[in-house]
Amino acid sequence: MKFIKPKDIENLYESLDNNVENQYLLAGGTDINVQINNGTIRKPNIIYINHLKELSGIKEENDQILIGSTTNFKDIIESRIIKRNIPFIHNSLQNFASPLIQTSATIGGNIANGSPTADVIPILLALDAKLMICSKSTAREIFLKDFFTGYKQNVMENNELITKIIISKKAEHKYQTFYKKVGSRNSLAIAKVAVAGIKKVSKEKITDIKLAVGSLNEYPRRLFKIEEYVIGKSLLEIDFEKVEELLNMEITPISDLRSDKEYRYHVCVNLIRTFLNE
Numbered sequence: 001m002k003f004i005k006p007k008d009i010e011n012l013y014e015s016l017d018n019n020v021e022n023q024y025l026l027a028g029g030t031d032i033n034v035q036i037n038n039g040t041i042r043k044p045n046i047i048y049i050n051h052l053k054e055l056s057g058i059k060e061e062n063d064q065i066l067i068g069s070t071t072n073f074k075d076i077i078e079s080r081i082i083k084r085n086i087p088f089i090h091n092s093l094q095n096f097a098s099p100l101i102q103t104s105a106t107i108g109g110n111i112a113n114g115s116p117t118a119d120v121i122p123i124l125l126a127l128d129a130k131l132m133i134c135s136k137s138t139a140r141e142i143f144l145k146d147f148f149t150g151y152k153q154n155v156m157e158n159n160e161l162i163t164k165i166i167i168s169k170k171a172e173h174k175y176q177t178f179y180k181k182v183g184s185r186n187s188l189a190i191a192k193v194a195v196a197g198i199k200k201v202s203k204e205k206i207t208d209i210k211l212a213v214g215s216l217n218e219y220p221r222r223l224f225k226i227e228e229y230v231i232g233k234s235l236l237e238i239d240f241e242k243v244e245e246l247l248n249m250e251i252t253p254i255s256d257l258r259s260d261k262e263y264r265y266h267v268c269v270n271l272i273r274t275f276l277n278e
């Protein structure tokens with residue numbers, strides 16, 4: 001096992017470019033250290049990134065909020081910029097892990113780890129966030145909705161990393177927001193089901209909506225079919241049997257030690273109904 005602590009961001013990109021076998025980034029370590037300890041990851045070559053200033057912090061730039069990938073959840077929850085512009089993030093992350101884990105766990109790690117239960121992903125999907133993905137010679141922006149390709153699989157090349165998360169300052173402006181994470185308890189709970197959504201209503205009709213779920217597929221995702229169906233409709237015009245039919249096409253809940261698939265499905269239906277009814 002090799003451990004590299006790059007001296008600066010250029011050095012990080014060079015290390016990534018060397019494309020050593022079994023190479024992993026280490027940010028807060030709250031996922032990867034567990035995976036190393038339980039043997040899911042064996043003999044990793046680690047590149048530490050949490051000390052690189054360029055990757056951390058929250059700032060406003062023109063009409064966007066930029067969150068560095070190694071920004072931890074405590075700093076995100078306490079950020080004045082986030083509270084002022086995107087209170088949805090501040091409010092939704094209150095029950096993320098525990099105060100202790102919040103000081104280590106990073107937003108980039110939560111996304112890149114790609115767990116179906118990752119809390120921040122449905123929230124960012126509802127806000128239509130983008131990721132900046134960079135290597136030594138490339139920099140590309142990609143919508144989070146296009147990032148995952150399968151269970152813990154994504155579009156990043158071996159020499160790339162997420163450098164920042166980009167959210168429009170207006171992402172939730174004039175929208176009603178909804179976030180519900182259902183777990184076994186309030187703190188240190190892994191989501192059995194999570195639903196995040198924002199919607200805009202005018203003259204009783206839904207004029208725009210973004211709806212995302214976690215823990216119901218191999219990775220968190222938007223429910224595009226339901227969004228398309230409810231846009232332009234008032235509550236009275238929405239046929240909830242149709243919503244369920246569409247939901248069935250978009251989620252594939254599983255039974256595991258935390259919950260069974262029927263429970264996950266019914267909770268999800270109820271949460272979506274609650275959100276649409278609000």
Ligand SMILES: Cc1cc2nc3c(=O)[nH]c(=O)nc-3n(C[C@H](O)[C@H](O)[C@H](O)COP(=O)(O)OP(=O)(O)OC[C@H]3O[C@@H](n4cnc5c(N)ncnc54)[C@H](O)[C@@H]3O)c2cc1C
Pocket residue numbers: 024025026027028029030031032033034069070095096097098101104105106107108109110111112113117118119120160161162163188189190
């Ligand atoms: C006790 C406990 C409670 C937890 N509770 C929750 C919870 O309530 N909700 C929740 O969602 N998660 C929870 N987690 C999981 C974990 O804390 C989060 O997923 C965390 O955000 C991961 O970030 P990290 O910086 O620790 O990632 P790391 O462990 O450092 O890295 C995770 C993975 O992402 C990769 N990676 C890291 N940064 C980048 C980057 N910038 N670009 C590309 N790849 C990168 C790493 O190579 C690694 O594969 C919990 C974990 C523990 C141990």
